Amino acid sequence: MAENRLVVFLRAPRLGAVKTRLAAEIGAEAALAVYRFLVARTFDVLSGVANVELRFTPDDAEAEVASWRGETWRLIPQGDGSLGQRLERATAAAFASGLKRVVLIGTDCPELTLRDLEAAFEALVTNDLVIGPASDGGYWLIGLRQPCSAIFTDISWGSSEVLKETLTKARDAGLKYTCLRELGDVDTASDWQRYQTSGQ
Structure with a gap:
């Protein structure tokens, strides 16, 4: 039985609904093209990963994201709630199904490599939490080997304080953690x- 799961959070490729900050600068159509590139770039890396789950939004978008699905990948809607609630729901589901390590990523980080993902799962052998710091103060990856809702609660999502607040929550919860390399x-x-x- 698989012990690891990689969960990818993504949005349906809808005009005006993805990369909204980028769209404000370069236009919605150009931003959608960038988004499609980033998703394709991420999935090129995932071709070497077993047990992948795509968590998509909005919940009625399964047909729109199905073409991105690998042969054995699961497709699950993210559901309602804040980003923190949706991340916590994905990790809780993984652990409830008997998995021992779960790593979550988005599709915003084109510098991501297969080695980064391997390093994350390796880190969870000896750590409770692994996190990939992003240069904007957030993170490009988070992984756990036990449920911990606290690290997803009362976080200033979308701000430059996300990483700092998450690590503070981890320390307060007594989690042993390590950080991967910083990416943009x-x-x-x-x-x-x-x-x-x-x-x-």
Whole structure:
């Protein structure tokens, strides 16, 4: 039986509903094209991962994201609630099904590699929590080996304080944690330009 699960949070590729900060700078159609690129880039990496679950939003978007699905991947709607509630729901479901380690990512980080994901699962052998810091003060990956709703509660989602607040919650909960390398998300035009000129 599999012990690990990788959960990918993503949005349906709808015009005007993805990459809204980027869209405000470069237009909705261009932002949608960037979003499709980022998803494809992420899924190229995931081709080497077993037990992948796609958690999509909105809940009626299964047909729109089904073409991205790997042969053995699960498709699950994210459901209602804040980002924290949806992340906590995904981790709780994984542990309830008997899994020992769960790692969650989005599709905003084009620098992500298979080795990063392997390192996250390896870290959870000896740590309760693993986190991938993002250069904007958030995180590009979070992983657990036990349920902990506290790290998803009362977080200033979308702010530069997300990582700091999450690690404070982890310490308060007595979790042993480690951090992976810092990577950049693509949320703005300058982020996208930086990635394009990075040579990756």
